Amino acid sequence: MVRPADSKLRAAVLAATGMVGQRYVSMLSNHPFFLVTVVTGQSSVGRKYGQATASTNLPISEETKRLTVKATSPDSLDNVDVVFSPLPTEIAKTQEPQLARAGLRVITDASPHRMDSLVPLIVPEVNPDHLEILERQRRARKWKGLLVATPNCTAAGLALVLKPIHDALGLKRVVVSTLQAVSGAGYPGVPSLDIIDNVIPYVKEEEEKIETEPLKMLGEVGNGRIAPAKFEIGAMVHRVATTDGHLESLYLETEDRFEPEKVARILSKFRGEPQKLKLPTAPKEPIIVTRLEGRPQPKLDRYAGTVPGMSVVVGRIRKGFDSKSGRLTLLSHNTIRGAAGSTILTAELMYKKGLLS
Ligand SMILES: NC(=O)c1ccc[n+]([C@@H]2O[C@H](COP(=O)([O-])OP(=O)(O)OC[C@H]3O[C@@H](n4cnc5c(N)ncnc54)[C@H](OP(=O)(O)O)[C@@H]3O)[C@@H](O)[C@H]2O)c1
Structure with missing residues (x-):
């Protein structure tokens, strides 16, 4: 009301x-x-x-x-x-x-x-x-x-997806490769002649942030102090010519077996305090799992869900090299869910x- x-x-x-x-x-x-x-x-x-x-x-x-x-x-x-x-x-x-x-x-x-x-x-x-x-x-x-x-903005979507996986399976190592929209650089941002018809495999200080911030957020708090989570994250970033929405491809190594169907269920069932409290900007599903081929895509999926731009869309959940590893792709709106x-x-x-x- x-x-x-x-x-x-x-x-x-x-x-x-x-x-x-x-x-x-x-x-x-x-x-x-x-x-x-x-x-x-x-x-x-x-x-x-x-x-x-x-x-x-x-x-x-x-x-x-x-x-x-x-x-x-x-x-x-x-x-x-x-x-x-x-x-x-x-x-x-x-x-x-x-x-x-x-x-x-x-x-x-x-x-x-x-x-x-x-x-x-x-x-x-x-x-x-x-x-x-x-x-x-x-x-x-x-x-x-x-x-x-x-x-x-990249760490926000990443932490949201890593949280339920870490709670359920225990993360050991995450490798993430990003495709980041130009709006992530603000206005006027990247010069048009640098980014049209191009991909830039560098965003200043971005990899360091992606490798550290999720560990703080997934850490345990007690007596007013945060002990960071103990797994490792390796990041490789790219600026691409999309307007909004950062795409992230992940390779994950887990303590327990990584079963794609189980991971899809864990992610789509995940709810947090904002959903329990029915806060006005809380999307019904913070993580939407798509089974459509070749998705998520920035152009098609960045506004998915009940509060446009607030849900992270995950697709292409599949096995890694062994039973305790897997891969997935996520899409997160950088100025909305990421800011x-x-x-x-x-x-x-x-x-x-x-x-x-
Ligand atoms: N873009 C993203 O996806 C994103 C995501 C997460 C976090 N962030 C962070 O959010 C911040 C802003 O990013 P942005 O993308 O919005 O940048 P932006 O489009 O370049 O906008 C920066 C704005 O800052 C204003 N400004 C400069 N000095 C100011 C001051 N002293 N007091 C008040 N306003 C001042 C300017 O206002 P005037 O027009 O009046 O000069 C300008 O409009 C940065 O710290 C960035 O790292 C950005």
Whole structure:
């Protein structure tokens, strides 16, 4: 049920004119818990949000289009209950702790604080229990606010698929090769003459993130500390000329037998806390298993499921070299499940747990 606008929490979207920022603003139009009251930017400061994003093809509410883009500072965020932060990396590094210190509750898509032992790195279906380290964060940092992070766009879909497999079979080693969309590089991103008719087998610092972030998310939490999961991940990344949706091909080695039919059942039955709580941005099936030939494909499957862009689609589940290994392909929408959508779902979970008030 939609709550009246005046009882919603006030939300700020930082870097709201960017690829991820626009996703936020669009997904938060008519949200039952949050109302966007502040948008920030850099070159667009002082302009109406609707003018600054005139070329977007995403639906944006008329109310938000009328907001004036502000600079990012604790003053401009006064009276805000939650801050969604897809700030550029270098700015996020210094600004996000300042905002948290000033009393703001910040959830970030940027990378600098993801591996900080005092910052929970959350995919809400994977590790909602890691939010418990916020108590230690508050005591250690003496922040009046808080900082929570969302993983790298490729690591988000990967962790979601690895979670039920690790719980059921125990992972020993994962090798992942990615085909990543151009929107993952932001706007204007990769020069068109570099990417049309081409594949670039490199994305700066991406492999390191894919190899470490899922281990933190799949780690065990206790006494405010996270012990990372013990298996190994090896990543090989490629930028390709698709617009949205990162495709990932996985080779997995497991402790127990890898039986493709059983793995398909485990993945399609997987549900997390967001599904149990029926959170507004929670897809009914976080992982959709497709048996169609040659799927998943970015063009056909990136918006599959009840909340477009929030389900990861898995196909081509098959055996590896021996009985304890297997292969599969997954597709995850990078600006939705890999950024804005996942972060909004985290905020919904935090709202339900009373962490935003
Ligand atoms: N793209 C993805 O798939 C993805 C996925 C996960 C995480 N991320 C992370 O999300 C962040 C944003 O990525 P993006 O793809 O949205 O980048 P983007 O399209 O290049 O947008 C960056 C935006 O940042 C704004 N900006 C720059 N300095 C600012 C400041 N001091 N205060 C407020 N806004 C400022 C700019 O606003 P003006 O237009 O006003 O100059 C610009 O619109 C990055 O940290 C990225 O690593 C991206």
